[in-house]
Amino acid sequence: MLIHTLEVIGGLGLAFGVWFWWACSQPWSTFFRPVLIRGPREGNRVTLTFDDGPAEGYTEQILAILREHRVPATFFVCGKNVEEHPDLLRRIVAEGHEVGNHTYSHLFAYFKSRRRMAEEIDRTQAIIEKVSGRRPGIFRPPYGARWFGLMPTLLQRGMRMILWSATGYDWKKDTKGIVEAALRELKPGAVILLHDGHNTRPRGEVDRSRTVDALPAIIAGARKRGYAFAPLSDFLSSA
Numbered sequence: 001m002l003i004h005t006l007e008v009i010g011g012l013g014l015a016f017g018v019w020f021w022w023a024c025s026q027p028w029s030t031f032f033r034p035v036l037i038r039g040p041r042e043g044n045r046v047t048l049t050f051d052d053g054p055a056e057g058y059t060e061q062i063l064a065i066l067r068e069h070r071v072p073a074t075f076f077v078c079g080k081n082v083e084e085h086p087d088l089l090r091r092i093v094a095e096g097h098e099v100g101n102h103t104y105s106h107l108f109a110y111f112k113s114r115r116r117m118a119e120e121i122d123r124t125q126a127i128i129e130k131v132s133g134r135r136p137g138i139f140r141p142p143y144g145a146r147w148f149g150l151m152p153t154l155l156q157r158g159m160r161m162i163l164w165s166a167t168g169y170d171w172k173k174d175t176k177g178i179v180e181a182a183l184r185e186l187k188p189g190a191v192i193l194l195h196d197g198h199n200t201r202p203r204g205e206v207d208r209s210r211t212v213d214a215l216p217a218i219i220a221g222a223r224k225r226g227y228a229f230a231p232l233s234d235f236l237s238s239a
């Protein structure tokens, strides 16, 4: 009987653990609301987002491709990287793209205090504003990880949480795989996640050349399927 009870408790604990992991980490989880995961289901608009920069080399190449193809995008930047490359953030803004907050140090939110998360967000807001004159109204949590206190912190500051509905898995796939994955997950209103930067790790540790190489094919493939690229701000009233 005791064994049986322990099994039931263990099973429930495991089920809760799986659910809790899902609620905190999966982009399509709405446990911590409100979040924007995907834009309007009607129409043919999709939007591109790049995380973890700005990063010397990769950000410039991505900006050049976006300019060539006349595609607007959003860059979720880390405050630490903006401090190192303020010129790149100014270029992002000058070229008409949008900017979001991705914490100062690419903070993994699990088990972090509300105060710590607020510090990371506020420090990054201040850096972005100082460098570019913009104060972002959007935030994307590193790793898509949400934790208690994060949502109220954003709401207090009038900021929206943005996740994503499509990704090229550019942290693990090769160029061809990135293109295939990004196009496979496209739907009207898709928010596409890619990376131009290496968060706050040493530059040599992360190679974004595959993302750079995949980007023209993602843009061409999406347009061939009838999608048009819109700025993320166009989606903000829809969710």
Ligand SMILES: [Zn+2]
Binding pocket: 051, 052, 102, 106, 141, 142, 143, 199
């Ligand atoms: Zn990130």
